[in-house]
Amino acid sequence: MKVNKELLKGSTVILVLSLLDRAPMYGYQMIKEIEKKSGGVFKFKEGTLYPILHSLEANGMIESYWLGNEGSRQRKYYRITDKGNHCLKEKQQEWETFRSAVDKILTGRLIYGYKTE
């Protein structure tokens, strides 16, 4: 099933930050991880990841560094900063509040058998 684009757009920051909270990664690796972890639900145009990464870096949430391995291949890795960690904690809490509120309404509908259609 495909997810509404707007829904995905609002959650990319928290997705990227929580990925980097586990380990430093480069762009392609992040795409693969998101795809794998979400069971293929989250798929977006891969180029649009970079504006998100660069703006997170400009805001001091993450920082980047280049690493070269496998001969001449160079990859730009990103890691989370203290500021980013702080922001992630807030976003997680916000998400938790939002999720449980939506859950309550959705499950409430089932319990009382309230149907709009």
Add this chain to the structure above:
Amino acid sequence: MVIKQNDRILAYINDVCSQIKFREVHKEIQLELKSHLQEIVEEYLSEGFSEDEAVGKAIAQMGSAEIVGRQLDKVHKPKPEWTVLTLSLLFAGLGLLSIYFMEKQGLFASASASIPMFTRSIAVIIIGAVVVTGLYLFDYRKLEPFSKHIYLGTVFALTVLLFVGQPVIGKPYFSVGFFSFDMAGISTILFSIALAGILNKWDWNNSEKLAQLALLCLVPLILILASHSLATGVIYCITCIALVIVSGAGPRDFLILTGLVSGMILLPIINDPYRLNRLTAFIHPEKDLSGMGWLGAQLSKLIDNSGLYGQGLALKPEYVPGLHTDFIFSYITFAFGWIAGGVLAVLVAVFIIRIMLIATAVKSSYARLLVTGFVAIFAVQFLWNILMNLGFAPLIGVGLPFVSYGGSQLIFNAAALGIIFSVYRRRNLSGPLIDG
């Protein structure tokens, strides 16, 4: 298997970059996108697709080059450091306003200048603004390879100054036409730039090089002191110490270097009765009411009589010399009141702290050293000037940056500010390991 060059991949990346106006970031983005595209292509190739198909699929997966490029352009649109920029303009504006009032009051009556002081101030500020803008656009990283040249050039200029300088109030100045400039005063900025480059990647483990570094730090100081610029010597010393700390010196090397430069600065004070006189005048102003003590007493009278909201244009001419330069803080406090003086001091603190934050936020160690040197220079000038105006520090020839009328000094402070803005604009650029 690595796809070395593929026209379609290069064209895609060029399309992205063509949207991004900040050209200095292109190289890094090109390399990052290329490495991403290569990874996708390699994956498809291993799944058995032809190279042509793999490239096509990879580009389709990236999304529209125009959209990606436009979003990246938005992220990399230069955002100036508004606080520092606004404050520096405010300082210059306040200085201009004060000089305008002084001229109106006839405080410059005796100075037989052909061009009015206010006009000269405006001219200097316009030159300063051009310098700031020019250096902001200039990529500061291009300075690093020239560190040694800047060092040697400044040493040379100071040496020449000792022989051909025209004395102005006891200090030699370079005169070019009707414009004379304080070479020793501006040399701190130049040495700070040079030492930032030299100390970046300095090998602190090699103790044999310590003597070399000591010499590098001491030669400028000796030349500055030889041109009778004690205030500049103090500023240079503290800048040197700040740079040594930030460049990662161990405690032993730090102590040796600090000891050397501080010892060097104390020597002329103890040796010179005139300078010792200033110091004792500071400690016991009542003993020397005709000389330095008189100046200090006049200044404290000015400050004491200023009141909360100031005395406006009540000041008599010839009350204190140098009101538009070193003692402009006293004038501002007297004319606009204690509150204005206090607000100015707070704004100065904000200005210094904001620049310090830039030094901690930048990635490149060279940029950090550059900004550190400038912070030290600004901080000592601001702090000493305000303290001496309030009577808490001995009187030396140091102006209030951006506020005081300062010709060459103001232009070089503006240059330092321009380089700080240049660093801030490029703070997220990190050089790839190898040129791709």
